[in-house]
Amino acid sequence: MLDDNLAPSEIPTVTLAEKGLHIPLSSGSCYFNYYWLRDADPTNIDPATRERIFDITEIEGGPVASSAFLEEQTLLINWVGESHVSRIPLTMLDQFMVSGRNPDPAMIPRRLWKAGAYDTFARFEQSDIEASDSVRQSFARALIEDGVALVTKMEDSNEALTRLANQLGQVTPTADGHYFDVRLEIAPTNLAYTARALEFHTDLPSEDAAPGVQFLHCRSNTVSGGYSLFLDGAAAAEAFRESDPAGFELLASHDIPFFRRNVDWDYRAHQRVIELDRDDQVSGLTISQHLQDTMDLTQDVLDDYYPAFCRFLSLLKEDRFVNRFRLEGGSCIVFDNHRVVHGREAFEANSGSRHLRGCYVDRGALRSTYRTLVKRSV
Numbered sequence: 284m285l286d287d288n289l290a291p292s293e294i295p296t297v298t299l300a301e302k303g304l305h306i307p308l309s310s311g312s313c314y315f316n317y318y319w320l321r322d323a324d325p326t327n328i329d330p331a332t333r334e335r336i337f338d339i340t341e342i343e344g345g346p347v348a349s350s351a352f353l354e355e356q357t358l359l360i361n362w363v364g365e366s367h368v369s370r371i372p373l374t375m376l377d378q379f380m381v382s383g384r385n386p387d388p389a390m391i392p393r394r395l396w397k398a399g400a401y402d403t404f405a406r407f408e409q410s411d412i413e414a415s416d417s418v419r420q421s422f423a424r425a426l427i428e429d430g431v432a433l434v435t436k437m438e439d440s441n442e443a444l445t446r447l448a449n450q451l452g453q454v455t456p457t458a459d460g461h462y463f464d465v466r467l468e469i470a471p472t473n474l475a476y477t478a479r480a481l482e483f484h485t486d487l488p489s490e491d492a493a494p495g496v497q498f499l500h501c502r503s504n505t506v507s508g509g510y511s512l513f514l515d516g517a518a519a520a521e522a523f524r525e526s527d528p529a530g531f532e533l534l535a536s537h538d539i540p541f542f543r544r545n546v547d548w549d550y551r552a553h554q555r556v557i558e559l560d561r562d563d564q565v566s567g568l569t570i571s572q573h574l575q576d577t578m579d580l581t582q583d584v585l586d587d588y589y590p591a592f593c594r595f596l597s598l599l600k601e602d603r604f605v606n607r608f609r610l611e612g613g614s615c616i617v618f619d620n621h622r623v624v625h626g627r628e629a630f631e632a633n634s635g636s637r638h639l640r641g642c643y644v645d646r647g648a649l650r651s652t653y654r655t656l657v658k659r660s661v
């Protein structure tokens with residue numbers, strides 16, 4: 284921001300160039316492209332719908348400034364061939380220069396966790412989330428930061444899960460519909476519906492848009508065994524990057540095939556085992572040996588890829604990452620399905636009842652909810 288006390292002769296000036304202009308900001312002289320500036324004009328956004336109502340392609344030859352100057356804390360630009368004057372607040376330009384992106388309250392650094400973290404998982408009571416926007420905001424923040432949260436004192440009904448999921452967004456359907464029930468089935472369509480152990484996995488990589496945030500509402504769990512196994516895939520992958528950079532690079536740069544077949548389904552999708560965000564940080568994993576299709580990378584790539592893949596799968600099983608705990612009836616564990624790798628120990632089928640009801644909400648919906656709650660709270 285400019286100093287309001289500067290005398291007129293001291294006010295720094297805007298300098299025009301061929302494709303953009305240089306403007307003095309608090310971080311120094313900054314360059315902005317004319318197309319970017321013309322599109323950044325706040326009047327391009329319809330105040331009612333808050334959507335863009337300006338088509339930059341209608342400016343023949345593209346936007347070029349004929350003159351530009353500063354007026355208090357605003358950049359004014361006159362455009363060649365247009366009678367329109369753009370007025371762009373310097374605060375907007377300043378904020379953009381901080382990271383080169385629009386400010387985003389949902390861009391919170393991940394807090395990585397390892398074994399022993401279960402006791403530190405954020406916990407909320409269902410009624411508190413439903414009654415208080417600030418608790419709901421903390422719940423959403425925990426899911427963005429930690430990728431996991433526990434909701435306690437859940438009402439024992441199907442509707443309770445719907446109400447909880449809707450605190451973050453709409454339930455997104457999968458091949459199983461909007462909801463799924465994990466319990467023993469006579470003709471199971473998924474290993475989850477048996478009493479067998481479930482190896483570490485993320486859910487449904489067989490679908491183009493694998494589910495984002497997963498909810499598992501434990502309605503009952505009185506069986507012997509069946510302990511839950513959770514680990515932070517981002518923490519494990521970052522450790523893998525340290526110990527095995529070549530293997531990390533392979534898993535973060537190739538897509539591999541997954542499938543889910545049944546009488547009425549033949550889902551197939553390619554996914555990347557290690558998912559990176561725009562800052563090159565690990566944002567998630569896709570792991571599921573039981574839904575992994577025949578590898579279709581070239582055989583010479585597989586010479587290196589397969590051993591690296593196996594080294595990573597072995598690392599995921601190391602005690603330093605795994606949290607083992609019993610999901611209690613009346614609780615709901617909520618987690619980022621792309622980040623939290625989960626599994627289950629086998630249980631004795633006739634030793635009691637075990638019923639988890641689940642659903643998913645999109646990761647984008649989670650972040651959208653968090654942003655709107657932050658905005659509402661200030």
Ligand SMILES: [Fe+2]
Pocket residue numbers: 484485486625
């Ligand atoms: Fe699962």
